Amino acid sequence: MRLGTAALLLAAAALPACESHRAEKMLAEAQRQGASGETAAAAETLRALMRDYPETRAAESARDLLPTYEGLLGVASRNRTRDAEDLLRRTARAVELFKEAHHSLPLSLRVLVPESLETMPMDPWGHELKYEASEDRYALTTFGADGAAGGEGENQDMRIEDGEFVSSPRWLEP
16 A cells, blocks of 8 residues: 555656646747747647646746737738738729720730739638629729638728729728
């Protein structure tokens, strides 16, 4: 019985050391991910570390680092959204120039390549812009990161109708 009790005490004493070691490995992995540009993965690893090993020193470090990674993710998201806004504006200008020159709207955006646009316009998430045209009106839409109608944040739709934004994130509006 004494040997069993001693083994249990020894195992109980080693448990925090094992948890601390695992937590430190997770912290090192998150830092490696961050250094290699995998910001979202780094933030997720830090969240898992704080959830799984909340009482460790590594979790304290994770709590300090996480806001930095979340801030970087927010900046990246806003940059992609701004890039989408710029793409919509450039494409609308190309449509307007075509309309001026030909007295009609292009049937598709392909007509604008390579004369007005270098390539087919793809949003920062890899989706083609949606182009709708009638006799004298047009609309350009990007559906955001998810490529589906609706959404918030990076998934929010942005739309230009006849050269004017009718849907865009509030923080982009003047």
